[in-house]
Amino acid sequence: MMLLGDVFPNFEADSTFGRMKLHEFLGDSWGVLFSHPRDFTPVCTTELGRAAQLSLEFSKRNVKLIALSVDGLEEHHDWSKDIMAYNNVEPGSEFPFPIIADDRRELVEELGMLPPEEKDRSGMPLSARCVFVIGPDKKLKLSILYPAATGRNFDEILRVIDSLQLTAHNRVATPVDWRVRNVCLEIH
Template identity: 60%
Template sequence: MLLLGDMFPNFTASTTEGKIDFHSWLGESWGILFSHPSDFTPVCTTELARVMQLLPEFKKRNIKVIGLSCDSISSHHEWCEDIKSYGGFSSDEKFPYPIIEDEKRILATKLGMIDKDEISPSGIALTARAVFVVDPNKKYRLSILYPATTGRNFDEILRVVDSLQLTDKAKVATPVDWKMGDECMVLPTVGAAEAAAAFPQMKVVPLPSNRTYLRKTPCPQP
């Protein structure tokens, strides 16, 4: 079982941009691997188009994105034309990120992406809507698993990566519904003296227990 903080498994795969070695392809970037049940399906088309629209935001955060679907490369290429059209992009524009071919569900099975309640016409279980976030050290940092019938919120995925990248650099955690620029929480592991020195604008929230664990601070510079 893959646990947060583990080295994300490396793999080779055929994609719409040729064969890749995942770790080499990732290089020094963060990576988001997201899977889809099938080509030419309505929810998947809206998702991949949204990723195209958000690519400037991903690039701003040093993130590479890569999709996976249980169909062939030739099917992916044909489907990309529909995705570009739905997203409002020119048919002449090159599709900007790779999609992995996984017809035999080898990678989907290896990474636990299968949705056993969604079956293809041929009787094979479809791939669920998995999201894996991998950092530049190739460590597995986050996953979200949606059923085939529920589309993802990629704004939420960007928000989560903002939190991961910020909290890697500063001794803070991000509270409920946090977004970049909002107040953060000083980590409980930071002692009172260190916290006062590192976070001069820190405010301790009074609580009935009289414990001082809720310590707010302005969002550090990312």
């Protein structure tokens, strides 16, 4: 189990953007690695669609998105077209972030993303809806674990990133429901 402040594993994996090493892919950016249970499922389609819609907002914050599931590359490529169509994105547009293929479930197991009660129809474990925010120093800054039945709120993830980035450089704390336009509280 990773704790906040731990260096995030520098795994190497196949993705829709080709073979990638996490730390190299992130460079000096922040990263959001998030898992989903399966491709071509209703909740996952809405989540990745929303993340794709917000990809420019993440980019403005120097954040790279990376999705991960236990499906293979071919499914990811086909599904990304389906996500774009569902979200009325212009045909032929590129999907804005990589989706990691982990059909052997090695990475999701290493990262603690396999809750024992979440299984597919054949009894194989499915990944939970994990969110890991990784800083430019490659350390874990935030981790959130959702059950498969509960979709995430990517606007909240953006809000948290704004807070993490602010508090990384200033001795302040952000109160409940804080947004960039709100006042910060100094830590004494």
